Amino acid sequence: xxxxxxxxxxxxxxxxxxxxxxxxxxxxxxxxxxxxxxxxxxxxxxxxxxxxxxxxxxxxxxxxxxxxxxxxxxxxxxxxxxxxxxxxxxxxxxxxxxxxxxxxxxxxxxxxxxxxxxxxxxxxxxxxxxxxxxxxxxxxxxxxxxxxxxxxxxxxxxxxxxxxxxxxxxxxxxxxxxxxxxxxxxxxxxxxxxxxxxxxxxxxxxxxxxxxxxxxxxxxxxxxxxxxxxxxxxxxxxxxxxxxxxxxxxxxxxxxxxxxxxxxxxxxxxxxxxxxxxxxxxxxxxxxxxxxxxxxxxxxxxxxxxxxxxxxxxxxxxxxxxxxxx
Amino acid sequence: xxxxxxxxxxxxxxxxxxxxxxxxxxxxxxxxxxxxxxxxxxxxxxxxxxxxxxxxxxxxxxxxxxxxxxxxxxxxxxxxxxxxxxxxxxxxxxxxxxxxxxxxxxxxxxxxxxxxxxxxxxxxxxxxxxxxxxxxxxxxxxxxxxxxxxxxxxxxxxxxxxxxxxxxxxxxxxxxxxxxxxxxxxxxxxxxxxxxxxxxxxxxxxxxxxxxxxxxxxxxxxxxxxxxxxxxxxxxxxxxxxxxxxxxxxxxxxxxxxxxxxxxxxxxxxxxxxxxxxxxxxxxxxxxxxxxxxxxxxxxxxxxxxxxxxxxxxxxxxxxxxxxxx
Numbered sequence: 121x122x123x124x125x126x127x128x129x130x131x132x133x134x135x136x137x138x139x140x141x142x143x144x145x146x147x148x149x150x151x152x153x154x155x156x157x158x159x160x161x162x163x164x165x166x167x168x169x170x171x172x173x174x175x176x177x178x179x180x181x182x183x184x185x186x187x188x189x190x191x192x193x194x195x196x197x198x199x200x201x202x203x204x205x206x207x208x209x210x211x212x213x214x215x216x217x218x219x220x221x222x223x224x225x226x227x228x229x230x231x232x233x234x235x236x237x238x239x240x241x242x243x244x245x246x247x248x249x250x251x252x253x254x255x256x257x258x259x260x261x262x263x264x265x266x267x268x269x270x271x272x273x274x275x276x277x278x279x280x281x282x283x284x285x286x287x288x289x290x291x292x293x294x295x296x297x298x299x300x301x302x303x304x305x306x307x308x309x310x311x312x313x314x315x316x317x318x319x320x321x322x323x324x325x326x327x328x329x330x331x332x333x334x335x336x337x338x339x340x341x342x343x344x345x346x347x348x349x350x351x352x353x354x355x356x357x358x359x360x361x362x363x364x365x366x367x368x369x370x371x372x373x374x375x376x377x378x379x380x381x382x383x384x385x386x387x388x389x390x391x392x393x394x395x396x397x398x399x400x401x402x403x404x405x406x407x408x409x410x411x412x413x414x415x416x417x418x419x420x421x422x423x424x425x426x427x428x429x430x431x432x433x434x435x436x437x438x439x440x441x442x443x444x445x446x
Numbered sequence: 447x448x449x450x451x452x453x454x455x456x457x458x459x460x461x462x463x464x465x466x467x468x469x470x471x472x473x474x475x476x477x478x479x480x481x482x483x484x485x486x487x488x489x490x491x492x493x494x495x496x497x498x499x500x501x502x503x504x505x506x507x508x509x510x511x512x513x514x515x516x517x518x519x520x521x522x523x524x525x526x527x528x529x530x531x532x533x534x535x536x537x538x539x540x541x542x543x544x545x546x547x548x549x550x551x552x553x554x555x556x557x558x559x560x561x562x563x564x565x566x567x568x569x570x571x572x573x574x575x576x577x578x579x580x581x582x583x584x585x586x587x588x589x590x591x592x593x594x595x596x597x598x599x600x601x602x603x604x605x606x607x608x609x610x611x612x613x614x615x616x617x618x619x620x621x622x623x624x625x626x627x628x629x630x631x632x633x634x635x636x637x638x639x640x641x642x643x644x645x646x647x648x649x650x651x652x653x654x655x656x657x658x659x660x661x662x663x664x665x666x667x668x669x670x671x672x673x674x675x676x677x678x679x680x681x682x683x684x685x686x687x688x689x690x691x692x693x694x695x696x697x698x699x700x701x702x703x704x705x706x707x708x709x710x711x712x713x714x715x716x717x718x719x720x721x722x723x724x725x726x727x728x729x730x731x732x733x734x735x736x737x738x739x740x741x742x743x744x745x746x747x748x749x750x751x752x753x754x755x756x757x758x759x760x761x762x763x764x765x766x767x768x769x770x771x772x
Binding site for chain 2: 150151152153189190192193194196197200201202204205207208211212213214215216218219220222223226227230231237239240241242244305306308309312313316318328330335336337338339340
């Protein structure tokens with residue numbers, strides 16, 4: 121059924137891989153460096169075959185736990201050193217995660233005798249400062265607060281803070297907007313690098329969100345862009361053939377969590393849009409991933425796949441995963 | 447006397463610019479983001495003319511205060527979230543500073559109607575794990591400690607801690623090795639980007655120091671590479687024509703701080719080596735800068751210049767600065 125991908129897997133493709141949070145840090149882990157490096161090793165093992173097969177790989181990744189830890193550290197030490205705003209924390213997490221991915225992947229390639237360069241690029245993603253998301257912040261970030269801290273930060277820092285874990289001792293958390301990504305600022309350079317066969321790590325954590333002011337200047341904004349939607353913009357920037365979104369589940373489901381639940385194998389764009397309109401894909405989890413796939417097909421992409429990390433290679437061979445085609 | 451540089455300034459050169467710490471954060475400042483962005487704006491104004499004149503610019507920079515703040519934050523919150531090792535903190539600081547430089551420089555170029563891409567690349571620099579520096583750590587990093595903390599960290603973390611401010615309440619500080627940089631791991635990709643006319647920010651903070659183990663794998667090490675010596679390796683990587691080291695002083699002095707003090711204008715390599723042997727350049731400040739210039743000339747570089755940030759343009763025109771030539 122998904123045999124087309126299999127037939128094509130021998131020719132060289134530009135493939136954007138969007139790694140889910142669990143590719144770098146599992147939810148039960150504290151996040152020490154060794155844990156992250158070991159997770160990344162397992163993740164990169166999955167990607168190795170694609171590179172060995174001659175594909176040009178562009179990796180993007182989440183940064184939730186890492187930037188969360190940074191925000192906790194920034195707040196914890198604010199009496200000693202100034203806390204950085206969210207855009208700068210995002211840039212830090214791109215450096216951190218990119219470095220780990222780059223090093224581990226390089227070592228694995230080296231051991232396999234594959235001589236390919238890997239490069240991490242700090243990536244800014246433009247958003248519209250009029251995006252409706254700025255009027256309705258929804259994305260929780262940073263530490264949990266008690267009622268007293270909540271009120272203080274609302275007063276002192278103008279934070280918008282919501283009750284995200286009702287009944288808990290510290291139920292409150294800051295929420296920030298999650299605006300729509302418009303374009304990758306470093307697009308031209310990224311395209312050049314990918315075309316030269318360099319493996320790229322870019323747009324980490326959905327990219328650093330920046331908006332343009334009336335003078336044409338970019339400046340960072342306090343927001344978090346969905347990493348799969350930003351990954352789709354990255355796929356447009358490098359004119360990728362395939363978008364591969366790796367997450368916790370092997371396939372996307374219709375009627376998820378009901379007795380009528382059914383896995384999707386191959387879906388055409390128009391049919392997928394109908395499923396989307398019918399509300400099959402939850403806004404907090406599968407929704408943005410499916411949306412990223414559909415946007416990629418509308419841009420002209422050949423195929424978008426959602427599957428689990430450990431099925432990446434076999435999904436690319438057409439053996440599993442949910443495949444979206446035009 | 448330094449007219450050669452002036453005559454050549456019209457043709458397009460590859461110029462590596464090594465920014466001193468004061469280019470990003472002044473020593474009396476706390477380091478809030480706005481201060482850093484404003485300093486960076488003033489710094490980038492100095493570089494703008496070179497770009498307008500068609501030169502290909504590769505920027506490297508220090509990260510002392512930024513990584514220092516990160517280490518304080520990491521330690522301060524260690525009971526809540528795990529502290530990252532120094533190599534990862536270095537990678538974070540590259541993301542942070544690179545992002546700020548890239549954005550500010552892009553905005554200034556845009557305002558001048560100059561359409562050039564700016565890209566920040568996470569950069570690893572290889573060192574030899576047998577480097578004698580590992581047996582004699584000298585570079586102070588992170589917070590100051592009292593005697594109790596000093597003893598605890600020596601015991602628990604195997605830190606080497608020295609009395610760097612004798613007589614103070616918190617006189618102790620961790621010292622790490624400062625090994626010699628051997629090569630930039632991302633060299634090939636960087637060369638390609640520079641040749642394509644993309645303005646590069648790389649090797650921040652002297653690069654992330656990595657060593658190779660017996661299996662050929664790279665891993666991060668707890669060390670700090672001198673940023674000017676790493677900048678020289680960057681100049682080799684991109685086959686730069688000029689190395690421009692920007693610091694606090696307009697010129698290098700012989701017999702600095704004595705009645706016989708004399709500024710250097712133009713020095714040939716062999717003469718400079720003689721001055722170096724005579725001990726004119728202090729190991730803690732001008733020594734590594736002069737050493738970087740001499741290594742660059744020995745590599746085949748055309749000219750290396752040491753001057754102050756505000757004299758960058760006129761030094762490039764041959765009007766001031768200390769110029770080293772083969």
